[in-house]
Amino acid sequence: MHAFAIFQDDHTVTDVELPTPTPEGTEILLRVVRSGVCHTDMHLREGYYDLGSRGRLNLIDRGVTYPLVLGHEVVGVVEAAGPDADGVSPGEHRLVYPWIGDGSCDACQAGHENLCPSPRNLGVARHGGYAEFILVPHPRYLLDVTGIEERWAATLACSGLTAYSAARKALPATASDPVVVIGAGGVGLMAIATLRALGHEAVLAVDLQERNLELARQLGATTTISARQEDLAAAIVAGAGGPVAAIVDFVNNSTTAPAAFAALRKGGTMVQVGLFGGELVIPTALLTLKIITIRGSFVGSLGELEELVGLARRGALPHLPIIDGELSATAVQDALDRLAAGGVPGRIVLSA
Structure with a gap:
């Protein structure tokens, strides 16, 4: 599959060819149709966070590995599912919750996977949505956004x-x-x-x-x-x-x-x-x-995203301005450069 990756100490987004994942167990493979662009992607491209007088927090020290396919605001179409993935069918459009924990710690058990000390976040610790396909570990991370405009629905997963x-x-x-x-x-x-x-x-x-x-x-x-x-x-x-x-x-x-x-x-x-x-x-x-x-406050829990999707479905949230683009290496590069320069009025969402 085509994917658009960044490499360590290199701000260039590169078109790479990766094996298309085969879902196993509870995993689900989705074909990406929308992928939003976020400031977190910009920090991942830079490779560090600024800690002021304490210097830099290098992301490789937090378990981030390169090359990495970014993108964590994803709406996709179910392509295939592992034998233990219940409740999903090919052709269904779903929003992906990307803030996935290890499933075993106290935070995960309490429903707060975004607080997990060993996160497996899609587009951060694992390949994300700047690609033709994305692999999601369990159906519970897929939300039905029927009735919500998909380009806007994608932004709900992070922003x-x-x-x-x-x-x-x-x-x-x-x-x-x-x-x-x-x-x-x-x-x-x-x-x-x-x-x-x-x-x-x-x-x-x-x-x-x-x-x-x-x-x-x-x-x-x-x-x-x-x-x-x-x-x-x-x-x-x-x-x-x-x-x-x-x-x-x-x-x-x-x-x-x-x-x-x-x-x-x-x-x-x-x-x-x-x-x-x-x-x-x-x-x-x-x-x-x-x-x-x-x-x-860092992103939010799966339960909070379900609440937010409910608000959106009821029409309680006005739509933010969406800047459209094509899901390609050039478009990802341009979007990240625009965010780095500042002043983007709304959200950038790339479409496959």
């Missing part, structure tokens, strides 16, 4: 799920308490839409790009704030009418994280999602005196 899980963590008890979303790119825009779909009334969007802030307003942001402020924390507090209940940071760098911490009210929550890198230095006394909760 949608990441936004949904983070928004759920940030929701305060009172719907009118301000929640701030820092970063109104594809994931941040989905978080704004999700917060409104969950009934939250006051959502503040922060971004560098005016076009992203306009999209945020269209998706329900009640206030927008330019990140081009000398004192971003003060601008957030002023825009919210006071210190805020919760902030979800989809950038999470050395500029936005300190601003988020400073803008929170007593008892506030900051949910850190972005992987842009850097560090946050916290005055420990203020952490105690303000009773701040700091939470990391």
Whole structure:
């Protein structure tokens, strides 16, 4: 099969020929029809995460092996199934849940495979959806998205799920308490839409790009704030009418994280999602005196994706802007370069 892979220390996406997998046991083989492009792919291409003064976290030290076929936002058609794969039939269109654990740890047993210490994530630890076919280990990771536009459904597996899980963590008890979303790119825009779909009334969007802030307003942001402020924390507090209940940071760098911490009210929550890198230095006394909760959030559980698909099927979520492309080595390369340059208005989805 054709696949589009990256190699270690090489940013070039290469068209390679790989054996088409034969499903065994509970495995299912899907022909890829849609594959979304994500910032995580960009970090995988770079090969590391920025840890600020601690240097770099090299992904090969976390078990990532190259060459690697990226792509974890996948809708495909069932081609074949192993003898123990129940409940699927050839020709069915399914969304793939890619955040797969080892199945044996406490997190996996509790239904939180995204917290597994030994992940087998598709497109990260195993070959993903920038290919003609993708192999999924069990039917439970396949979701029926009948009635949902497939190009949009593909984005639910990562950007949608990441936004949904983070928004759920940030929701305060009172719907009118301000929640701030820092970063109104594809994931941040989905978080704004999700917060409104969950009934939250006051959502503040922060971004560098005016076009992203306009999209945020269209998706329900009640206030927008330019990140081009000398004192971003003060601008957030002023825009919210006071210190805020919760902030979800989809950038999470050395500029936005300190601003988020400073803008929170007593008892506030900051949910850190972005992987842009850097560090946050916290005055420990203020952490105690303000009773701040700091939470990391990485994608979401299978159960959360099922909930999100349910919201989408009911029409509760507005569609984000989708930038279409062809699933090819050149298109994957161009999409990753666009993400690296910043300012993509919405999500890029490639079609086979």
